[in-house]
């Protein structure tokens with residue numbers, strides 16, 4: 115399963131690179147727009163499988179941990195999430211200004227791709243996914259209550275927190291009151307890391323609420 119998921123990510127990364135090299139990177143924005151509509155039904159699949167930033171952040175995090183660069187604490191000034199909205203507004207305004215006033219395209223996607231890698235060298239991926247990424251802000255809204263999502267079948271959960279440890283976006287947490295894990299679909303990238311490590315095989319991609 116892990117190999118299939120990584121192969122899908124690499125294929126989409128290759129498509130992204132191809133579009134950049136052939137000057138058609140704007141087509142990626144069409145893919146992104148379609149992914150927002152899809153998120154209503156299937157959750158943030160784009161973030162977990164299609165997004166070139168996430169695909170590059172995975173090896174970047176591995177390098178960061180190996181070099182002991184990663185800080186586990188999230189800076190307080192970032193915690194409210196305002197920066198992601200600012201990033202979204204600045205990206206749209208920058209694109210429109212450059213197009214109208216300078217008759218040029220701003221390589222917004224490439225700028226954010228570089229930022230995601232640099233930030234992930236220092237901070238956990240959840241910091242970029244949840245607090246900085248301008249695309250993630252929109253995915254969060256559209257993927258808040260999808261028909262299908264990764265869900266915990268609570269009766270099987272033993273509260274071991276293995277799922278929490280491998281989640282790149284802090285989307286799963288074990289409740290203190292009953293020691294059962296719960297996934298927040300708005301944050302979930304549908305990556306399946308958690309279901310792969312769950313010793314009770316109690317996390318699945320399911321329709322409905324639980």
Ligand code: SF4
Pocket residue numbers: 266270271272273274275276277278288294295311312313314315316317
């Ligand atoms: S890994 Fe599985 S059993 Fe452990 S807390 Fe998460 S959902 Fe529950």
Ligand code: SF4
Pocket residue numbers: 264277280281282283284285286297301302303304305306307308309
């Ligand atoms: S909750 Fe599971 S599927 Fe969702 S982002 Fe976290 S590890 Fe991935």
